[in-house]
Amino acid sequence: MTQESPLKKIKWGIIGLGRIANQFATDLLTIKDAELYAVASRNQEKADDFAKEYSATKAYDSYEALANDPNIDAVYIATPHTLHKENALLCLENGIAVLGEKPFAMDAEEVEEMITKAKEKNVLLMEALWTYFLPHYQFVLKVLENKTYGNLLKVEADFGFQRLYDTNTRLFDKNLGGGSLLDIGIYPIFATLSTLGLPKNIEASATFFENGADSSCNMTFNYDHDVKAHLKSSLLEVLPTEAIFYCEKGIIKINTMFHMPTTVSILIDGKEEIKDFGYNTIGYNYETIHFNQLIRDGKTESDIMTFEFSRKLIKLLDDVRDIIKLEY
Template sequence: MTTNCINWGIIGAGKIASKFAADLSTVSNSNLYAIASRNLEKANLFGKEFNADIAYGSYEDLVLDAHIDAIYIATPHSFHKAHTILCLNHNKAVLCEKPFAMNLQEVEDMIQLSKEKNTLLMEALWTLFLPHYQYVLELINNNHFGAILKLEADFGFHPTYNETSRVFDKSVGGGSLLDIGIYPVFAAISTLGQPESIEAKAEFFSSGADSKCDIKFHYSSAKANLKSTLLAETNTEAIFHCENGIIKINGRFHEPSSVTLIDNQGHSELKTFNNKTIGYSYEIEHFNQLIRDGKTESDLMTFERSKQLMSTLDTVRALIGLDYS
């Protein structure tokens, strides 16, 4: 493994892989070395578009390539565990797209193997690494406006219904909760911690995937109202109502955005951030540094944080009767 340039491989050649590859090209001392798809023609097209050194028509061939230092997994949710284990068994550092897996047991299996192999593994929840989100976490940790009393966070868009699309396919983890509801849930857990109790209700497509999900987290001195929907465009904001003011992450809060601060006297201040990439560059830079430092776990997106997130999502699924098995 090199200590300067990190050679990346990508498993899966879909939309999110394209965004990741575009940002990877902006990160210094990083190289898209290989792309793998089950369809070699698709891999070749992807490789040409993003200047990959080599394209593979099988994931197994990619993990056997000794030149690769890190692998980004960009396949549908239901394949995350299997593809992570494939990579770890070949001692490849793994950055696995969110959600980490389909349930807590799968997450724990992945983490256990990472520890056994002494090989780096991290969930790619890019929001945590974005400058505006780190800024908000710092404000909250420093009690800028005092304690949080209420959080309101939503994520909604309205794609054309198509049962063959991954978004609507329950068998691969499709539906609003795991695809986009994870972001409002993460906003709550990363600022308020795990709730003391949860309420949740959902509606479903004919495919069995959830079309919308409304969740309430209850804490001893705060509450969080969280919404995800594939039936309508929403503001996709995260609004923290605190004792002495409001911290509002403007839409769309999960990606590079701005922050509005409003004190109890009504004074408003807009904070903007000079983002020059789609936003995946920040988690890539973090992961690259972990590799160079010889780390096997992130100090930001820790194993415990991933387990808490998935445990909470499991609880919500049980409450709304969503069973992927």
């Protein structure tokens, strides 16, 4: 009996070492055939501390140094939104597969530039919208696709929390793409795009902080047959942060913090059935395992988070921005 050969261990790098990078690194440690090989910050001490905490071999004080390390298979880009394109192009140019945090870039033009470079270099590129890969979300997509409860008639999705306004933090810094739409509004929009597709038209309104970053955004996506999606993002108030799909014969509700590991409720005739997916990680491991397999298979594009889906997602963000007159 021949012994199966071990899977190639994927050596990861991380560019940008903030909160999400910590969560990504935590879950990377749970993946047997992957390792955190290198990290990069513009501050050597921060890079050293991060590397020590997550057992990375290398700690660089520049993104360029990491991108020039020939041992790296894949890079997770977790820098502020405005740097996503620049950092992705740097890694793609060096032949390193790129998993780039959402939003993929600042607008459709930047996203197209990244995709063009990935194709030119024949290197894997994917937007890191982790929700798409979570088992509870894949379950909901399958139920809706199979029309288990009939046609989908309406979507309601929101994401909101309250933080002290502070322009020294990335979340509120308009120069870094801060504000509710790109940071958290992308999730309700994703929930609609992944279930209903592109709308016929969009209605949107927003409120703004004094520096011009959007503090909240209300959106209605209109589809054929009077199907609608009501979406909201806010940095001014705590919202349920649920995604609710109203079908002809029942309601599917992804419970609070719908974008991350959570439960799903099926509501039929006033009765509720709660489905628990037994999560034991933060949830970043699912997209990472998918990405690792794409590398092993020699793929240059995901069959789940496709280039076309990323194009549509950034187009919707651009369309909403045009309506609410939000410019960066």
